[in-house]
Amino acid sequence: MEAVVRTGATFFGYESLNRVSFLRNDVEFVRKSLQHKSTVFVPFVQGEALVRGQEEPELCLLTLQDGWFPMARVVDKLLPVLNSQAARVVESGANLTFLGLKSSDGDDVFQYRSSYSGVPYYAVDFRTSGGTLIQAAELEPLLQCARVDRKLIFEMSNETASLYSHAKMYLDWLAKYHFCPGCGSVMFPVDAGTKMQCGNADRSVACNVRDAAVNNVCFPRTDPVVIVAIATKDFSRICLAHSKRWVHDTLYSTVAGFMEPAETVEQACSREIWEETGIRCRDITLVSTQPWPYPANLMIGCVGLVEPNGVDEKINLSHDNELMDAQWFDVEEVIEAMDRYDGSGVVKFKKSDITFPGSTAIAFHLIKFVCDRYKRSLGSL
Ligand SMILES: [Zn+2]
Incomplete structure (x- = not known):
């Protein structure tokens, strides 16, 4: 299958218009x-x-x-x-x-x-x-x-x-x-x-939207979602998760969740990582973002780095009970699998066959980001 045409932007994120x-x-x-x-x-x-x-x-x-x-x-x-x-x-x-x-x-x-x-x-x-x-x-x-x-x-x-x-x-x-x-x-x-x-023309009826000097409630909404790849600080290991929602396939991907009011992107990533996988991660870096029209999301793609110390990297799926599985994978093995991956279908791993996210998803690019950083650390990229 031919890869989707890209122009440096994430899928759905190519701006061909000047919005003036x-x-x-x-x-x-x-x-x-x-x-x-x-x-x-x-x-x-x-x-x-x-x-x-x-x-x-x-x-x-x-x-x-x-x-x-x-x-x-x-x-x-x-x-x-x-x-x-x-x-x-x-x-x-x-x-x-x-x-x-x-x-x-x-x-x-x-x-x-x-x-x-x-x-x-x-x-x-x-x-x-x-x-x-x-x-x-x-x-x-x-x-x-x-x-x-x-x-x-x-x-x-x-x-x-x-x-x-x-x-x-x-x-x-x-x-x-x-x-x-x-x-x-x-x-x-x-x-x-x-x-x-x-449309309330009756000035005797108060409306805190119509009458506000500055308001933002009548503009289109965009719901921010953080999506984060979890890796060790040296990029040699990556934690991939299998959601209970994907019970009928073998997809392993990054973790994701809606941002909440009064959270920073970094806090939302740390919270989602801990709630879903039990991993304690405070080192969050923004990688790229992707508009997602189902229905009105902005995927904020990050990488979260963990220094293994016997505690922080421990997986515990019992907090919000959303994942069926999460595992630390050797990035070398993921790189080999990615090299054989054409953007869809199943990838053979040593332990089992798993599926990666499609190449139009930002999750794919976050996993690839970790692979590339590992290659760079070895001087091979
Ligand atoms: Zn009104």
């Missing part, structure tokens, strides 16, 4: 970019993207000039309701969000003021019902397209998968959050679908 976040609240920018002939739309239906093509399915993208789907008509309907209550998906039938500008050398790319140019990218999620501005019948050509399935995404290029991930995380948030957490009023999208505004 400061232009999202510029209504003129939004209106003009929505109507530009180069603008690309990533269509979703009921929260999932679409694919076109039978032989080599590709993520479905639209422009205003495509003959097979009347995107221009959709934009004409959405323009008058932007930044108003009527933009809510239950009234408009679509959630729209601006993704960014893609640099291009073409002559006819979008230009804004003298400083900003590129191909504008938007994502749109159609959720029609009987009374919506956009009607299901108008979507007929799109409804003929297959929905993206999770397996297919991992076979796409990192650039395409990252575009999908970016769109999906915003659209998932727009679809899920309808009511103001301050007063319970309906919210509506503003700033090109990247922020939600409390």
Whole structure:
């Protein structure tokens, strides 16, 4: 199997767009970019993207000039309701969000003021019902397209998968959050679908969201997850864990868990390591991070180093009872196994056959990081 195309970024972490976040609240920018002939739309239906093509399915993208789907008509309907209550998906039938500008050398790319140019990218999620501005019948050509399935995404290029991930995380948030957490009023999208505004117009009713000078409750949420490879200080041994959730396979991987409020990344790693494996580890270093659109996570990849002293490295799975097994492996053996590993499938070890995480997962790169540091310590890298 050919390795997934990489460009130095983790999978889902390839940024091909300039998000120009400061232009999202510029209504003129939004209106003009929505109507530009180069603008690309990533269509979703009921929260999932679409694919076109039978032989080599590709993520479905639209422009205003495509003959097979009347995107221009959709934009004409959405323009008058932007930044108003009527933009809510239950009234408009679509959630729209601006993704960014893609640099291009073409002559006819979008230009804004003298400083900003590129191909504008938007994502749109159609959720029609009987009374919506956009009607299901108008979507007929799109409804003929297959929905993206999770397996297919991992076979796409990192650039395409990252575009999908970016769109999906915003659209998932727009679809899920309808009511103001301050007063319970309906919210509506503003700033090109990247922020939600409390719709409570009654000033006699207090709302600590609407009335706050600074607030952060109506922005999309990202849930941070720490994921950490545990190794000895000399990188010669690595602890890999087998979760009870993976009862039907032989996957051994790193440990991971959600960060909690008022924790540092380092504290969250140390806590997860101890809770899951019993290992005491305080030496945590950030390695890399990965957006993960299932549904809205940021995987914060770290390595935790342990100085074996007969106590700190001892494995004890009885604290939170999440793991079926955890073992210290010789990194030399892991390196040999990794050399035979093509990003998927089973790897033969001396003691048993185990499976590594796929090469699109940050866990794979954390294990590889430990292997590379060990090789470097031997002077072989
Ligand atoms: Zn409110």
